[in-house]
Amino acid sequence: MENISKYQFCPIRDVLSHLSDKWSLLVVIVLSRNGTMRFNEIQKDIEDISQRMLTVTLRSLEADGLINRKIYAEVPPRVEYELTPLGATLLNPLRGLVEWAQENTLTIHENRKKYTENKSL
Template sequence: MTDDALLDREPLLRGNLMAAACPSREVLQHVTSRWGVLVLVALLGGGTQRFSELRRRIGGVSERMLAQTLQWLEADGFVQRTAHPVVPPHVDYQLTRLGREVAGHVRELADWIEGKMPAIQRERQRRLEAVAAPAAAKTRRARVAERA
């Protein structure tokens, strides 16, 4: 029996991200997606929040993407959705125990990135200049050749 077939039949004791059919890849995609990271960090810092509050906190996210991301994170057991039986509808979102754990790790990564932004920006600029210099020299040589 292949490893992929075993993954379909037996409960996992531990995921294997390197296995093509491992469901942990899908969870990793949900957690580390552009909006997944931001939703987890927003919920970690804000406790229970309504959809509209999350949307305001997370600049640039569309209603559709926020709804989809919340559904993924809820299905993975990271977010708890509570719908209150009132009119108009009132729905709250909060992290589960598992969600707080993963959000803590994601927050550490986000903090590291934010703290390293000056170094990252310097590297980006250095790379941009390294790529631009040969292109500029090639353009100058082409202009000189045209005049000759």
């Protein structure tokens, strides 16, 4: 890997800064699993996300071109979200990360426990 200077554009840092928060990948997963969804449906699927945080996350994903937001001129207004083709390309790498996490989560938790126990000695 090349040396990454903090003064030059870094695509890894740029993209991961948007996707590595607590909620973005969960929203992508939910939309990939369910297709087009309304705001409240997404919020029900991700039970512990606040309304404000879901709004911020959806705006960020929309700004990056990973999701589409469609507003219907109805009373009351209806808004739906779906993955874009670009957002769908994230699913294969994400599946690999999910599989890795599922395979290694017990070992990671055991290591954290050992680390905490060793630090308290």
